[in-house]
Amino acid sequence: MSPVMSIRDLTVSFGGLNALSDLNFHVDEGEIVSVIGPNGAGKTTFFNLITGLVEPNSGDILFEGESILGLDPYQVTEIGIARTFQNVRLFPNMTVLENVMVAQHCRTHQHAFGALLQTKAFRKEEREIRERAEEVLSFFGTRLIGYRLDQPAFVLSYANRRRLEIARAMATQPRLLLLDEPVAGMNPKESVELTNLIGRLRSEWGFTIVMIEHDMGVVRDVSDRVVVLDHGVTIAQGSYEEVSNDPQVIEAYLGRPAQDAS
Amino acid sequence: MNELAPPRQILDQDWRRVLQFGGLCALALVFIALIGMPVQLDTRILIRRHLSLGYLSLIWIPIIMGYLVSKELVLEGIISAKKGPRDLLTGALTGMIGGAGLSLLAVLINNYNLRDPLLNWSPQTLEQLNFGNGIGFGIGIWLLIGAALGIFGSALHVLPALTAKAVGTALLAVILVSILETAITDLLQGFRLTFVTDSLYAKRGGLSVVSTIVLIVFVMLVTVLAAGQGEALREKYDALDEPKRKSTNLTLSFTGVIILLLLPLFLGKIMNELLANVGLFVLLALGLNIVVGLAGILDLGYVAFFAVGGYTTAVLTSPNSPWISPELHFGIVILIVIVAAAIVGLAVGAPVIRMRGDYLAIVTLGFGEIIRLLFLSDWLAPYFGGAQGITNIPPVDLGFAEVKGSDPRSVFYLVIFFCAVAIYVSWRLQGSRLGRAWMAIREDEKVAEAMGINTVNAKLMAFVVGAILASFSGAVFAAKVGSIFPSSFLILVSIIILVVVIVGGMGNITGVIVGAVVLIGVLGGPKQPGLLQELGTFKLLIYGALLIFMMLKRPEGLVPNARRSHELHQEEFLQDAWLKGIVDDDDEEEVTA
Numbered sequence: 001m002s003p004v005m006s007i008r009d010l011t012v013s014f015g016g017l018n019a020l021s022d023l024n025f026h027v028d029e030g031e032i033v034s035v036i037g038p039n040g041a042g043k044t045t046f047f048n049l050i051t052g053l054v055e056p057n058s059g060d061i062l063f064e065g066e067s068i069l070g071l072d073p074y075q076v077t078e079i080g081i082a083r084t085f086q087n088v089r090l091f092p093n094m095t096v097l098e099n100v101m102v103a104q105h106c107r108t109h110q111h112a113f114g115a116l117l118q119t120k121a122f123r124k125e126e127r128e129i130r131e132r133a134e135e136v137l138s139f140f141g142t143r144l145i146g147y148r149l150d151q152p153a154f155v156l157s158y159a160n161r162r163r164l165e166i167a168r169a170m171a172t173q174p175r176l177l178l179l180d181e182p183v184a185g186m187n188p189k190e191s192v193e194l195t196n197l198i199g200r201l202r203s204e205w206g207f208t209i210v211m212i213e214h215d216m217g218v219v220r221d222v223s224d225r226v227v228v229l230d231h232g233v234t235i236a237q238g239s240y241e242e243v244s245n246d247p248q249v250i251e252a253y254l255g256r257p258a259q260d261a262s
Numbered sequence: 263m264n265e266l267a268p269p270r271q272i273l274d275q276d277w278r279r280v281l282q283f284g285g286l287c288a289l290a291l292v293f294i295a296l297i298g299m300p301v302q303l304d305t306r307i308l309i310r311r312h313l314s315l316g317y318l319s320l321i322w323i324p325i326i327m328g329y330l331v332s333k334e335l336v337l338e339g340i341i342s343a344k345k346g347p348r349d350l351l352t353g354a355l356t357g358m359i360g361g362a363g364l365s366l367l368a369v370l371i372n373n374y375n376l377r378d379p380l381l382n383w384s385p386q387t388l389e390q391l392n393f394g395n396g397i398g399f400g401i402g403i404w405l406l407i408g409a410a411l412g413i414f415g416s417a418l419h420v421l422p423a424l425t426a427k428a429v430g431t432a433l434l435a436v437i438l439v440s441i442l443e444t445a446i447t448d449l450l451q452g453f454r455l456t457f458v459t460d461s462l463y464a465k466r467g468g469l470s471v472v473s474t475i476v477l478i479v480f481v482m483l484v485t486v487l488a489a490g491q492g493e494a495l496r497e498k499y500d501a502l503d504e505p506k507r508k509s510t511n512l513t514l515s516f517t518g519v520i521i522l523l524l525l526p527l528f529l530g531k532i533m534n535e536l537l538a539n540v541g542l543f544v545l546l547a548l549g550l551n552i553v554v555g556l557a558g559i560l561d562l563g564y565v566a567f568f569a570v571g572g573y574t575t576a577v578l579t580s581p582n583s584p585w586i587s588p589e590l591h592f593g594i595v596i597l598i599v600i601v602a603a604a605i606v607g608l609a610v611g612a613p614v615i616r617m618r619g620d621y622l623a624i625v626t627l628g629f630g631e632i633i634r635l636l637f638l639s640d641w642l643a644p645y646f647g648g649a650q651g652i653t654n655i656p657p658v659d660l661g662f663a664e665v666k667g668s669d670p671r672s673v674f675y676l677v678i679f680f681c682a683v684a685i686y687v688s689w690r691l692q693g694s695r696l697g698r699a700w701m702a703i704r705e706d707e708k709v710a711e712a713m714g715i716n717t718v719n720a721k722l723m724a725f726v727v728g729a730i731l732a733s734f735s736g737a738v739f740a741a742k743v744g745s746i747f748p749s750s751f752l753i754l755v756s757i758i759i760l761v762v763v764i765v766g767g768m769g770n771i772t773g774v775i776v777g778a779v780v781l782i783g784v785l786g787g788p789k790q791p792g793l794l795q796e797l798g799t800f801k802l803l804i805y806g807a808l809l810i811f812m813m814l815k816r817p818e819g820l821v822p823n824a825r826r827s828h829e830l831h832q833e834e835f836l837q838d839a840w841l842k843g844i845v846d847d848d849d850e851e852e853v854t855a
Binding site: 051074089101114116 | 712
C-alpha cells in the first residue's frame, strides 16, 4: 500500500535550534499514527510544517505522491489535510454552526453575486453546507446540536470546544486528519469517549489520522503505530508495546537511572 | 444565596470616594470652563432665561458624579449599607468639591492673569461663572449649585425606583426636547401644528419655564402610568412563535420604512438637508462596517474611496471638468464609478492586505492621505483641477425629477435608495460563504487560513465591496454639492466614520445606522452641521470623549449584535438553572449517536 503522506529528511531550525533534524516519516491509507515525545520534542512544529505554517530548511513532504512544500496553508487544506490546534482556536464570536460551515469554504464555490441575486445555485449550496455541517456535528451525539447550533462558540464548555474543533476539521473534508492533543485537559470519562470517536473517525469517515498525544492510555487504545520524537529526532517507532519498552524512550521520558549516569 | 459575610460599614471608604469623585468633578468642571465651552455655547438657549447649553456643559458633571459616588459598591465580602440620607450627604459633598473647583477658578481669574497660555482665562468666563453678580456671589453660588446637583444625582439611588425613573426620564425629556428644538419645530410646522411649538418654545428659542414644568409633569405621569407596559410588550413578543414573530417584525419594519419615506414631505429645507447628510454618512458607515466590522480590517483611509466616487462623478458629468467632459448621465456614471472604485480598492488593497493590525491601519492612513494629495497636486491638476476642484456638476436627472443640492428632499430620497442597496448587500453577504469567511478572518486570521480560506482574496473582496459603497456616497455627494474640492476629503472624514461604526456597534447593520443618525444628526459631520451646530469645533472633543467612553464601558456599541447578547442571556439563564439543579451538567449527557 502506498503511503498517503511521506516525509523525507525533513530539517528545520529556528536560529541555532534544530527543531527537527532529518525526520523521515510516513503514514499509510487508513492508519492511525501517534506522535509522542517530551515537551519541546518538535511535535507541533511537525504539524506546522505539514500544514504550511512553517517552511522547512531542507527535505520534502509528499502528499499522495506530490510535494506540498511551498503551498499556502489554505492550499494544504484544499488538497485534503486538516488539523486541530493544541490550544483550542475556534472562531469564538461565530456560532457553533457557522464555525463548521465556514470550514467548508474550500469545498464550495459560490461568489458574492450568487449571494446578492439569491440564485438557485447559491441557495442549493447554502442548504448543502448547512446539512453537511449538521451531519458533522451530530457525530458528537447531542452535544453540539439542537439549541447549541446557534450559540456562539465562546459559551461552550472546554470539552465541547475541543469537539467542535474536530468537527470543524472534519468539515473541510480531508483525507488526512492531524489532531494536536485531542484529549488534553479532558477528564478520564471524556477521554475514553473521545478515544472511541477517534476510532470511528477512521472506520466511519475513512480518515487517515496522525495524532499528537500525551495521554498514553489513548495512544495505546487507538494507534496502529507510534512514533517517538525527542529533540527533533525520531528515537523509536513501532507498535505501542515495542515503543513503550524501548530503553531510549524510557530514558527520554524518565531520564537515566542515577547509577548509569556516573 | 447564602450570606457571604456579615455586613460591614463602608463609611471608612466613603471619605476616600468623596475626595476621589469630588476631585474628578472639580477637574472636569475647570477643564470645561477653561476650554471656553460655557461662554461659547451660552448663545444656545435651552430653557428661556434659566438654562443655556453653556451652563448645561457644566451642570451635568456634578449630577453624574453624585450619581456615581453613591452607586452601590459591589465588592466581595462587603455589602454596602442601605441607601439613605448618608448617600445624599456624600453626593452633596462630592458636588460641593466640584463647585469649589469652579469657585477657586473664579477667584484665580479675578486676581491673576494667565490669559497668555490660556485663551479663556477671560473676563467673559469670570462673568459667566459669577452669573454677572460679582465675585463673591460666584464663589458662594457654585458651592450651593454643586451641592444641590450632587444631592440630585445621588437621590436617584435613594428615591423609590419608580420615582427615580420618572425623574430621570423627565430630565432626559427636557434636555432632548430643548436640544431637538429645530427638528421638532420643523416637523410640527409640516403637520400644521404650529400652535404646539408656539406654546412649547419661547419666541427667541428655548423652552419657556411654564412649558418646561408642563413637560416634566407630563413625562413623569406617562412614565408612572406606563411602568411595566414595556416589559409586558416585550414578554408578549418573546412569547410569539416563530412565524408570528416574523410577521410582526415584517409589519414593524414596513411601517418604519413608510414613515421614513413620508417624513421628508413634512420637513423643511434645513431638516431635509440634515437628513441627506445623515444618509450620506449612513452609506459610508455601512461600507466601512463591512471592512472593519465584518472582515476586521482596520482601514483608516476610507475617505479615499469616497473621494474616488466624488471625482469620478465630477469628471464624467461636469462641463467644467478640465480633462475630459463627456457629460454623461448619472445612471451611466454610477456604473463607471463602481468599476473605478473596485480598481482603486484593488490597487490600494493589494499592497497593504498582507499586513496585519497596527501596520495595516497606519499604511491605510497613509494611502488615504496620498489619494487626497494626488487630487490636490499640480501634477494632476490638468485632470482633476487641483485646489480649484471641479465645479458646475449638474443635478441628477431622473426623468421625472431632478436631484440637486438646492432641493435636499430629492437628495435624501436618492441617498435612501443607495442606503437600501447597501443594507441589502451587507445583509446578504453577511449570511453567505464570503461573509462567513470575513468573520473567520476577523476572529483569527491564521486559523481561517488553516481552515482553507484564501485570506488574501477574501480581504481584497472586503476592500472592494467597502470601496464601492463609499463611492456611491461620493457620487451622490458630488451631485448634491455641485462642486468638488480636495478639502472635502480630509482624514477627519475617515476618523468620524470609524467613530460612527464603533459607537453604533461594529458588525451590526442596525447599530451602524443608529450610530450615524445619532452622531451625525446631533453633533454633525466633519463639515456638516448637526442639530447642535453651536458646538462648532467642540464636537470633535465630544467625538473623542464618546469614543473613549464607549471603548471602556460598552465596546459592543450602542446596538450590540442582537444574537450575541441574546445568547449571553441564555447562558446566564443556563447557569442559574444549573445552580438550582434544574439542568444536568453538560458532561452527564449520554452520547446518543
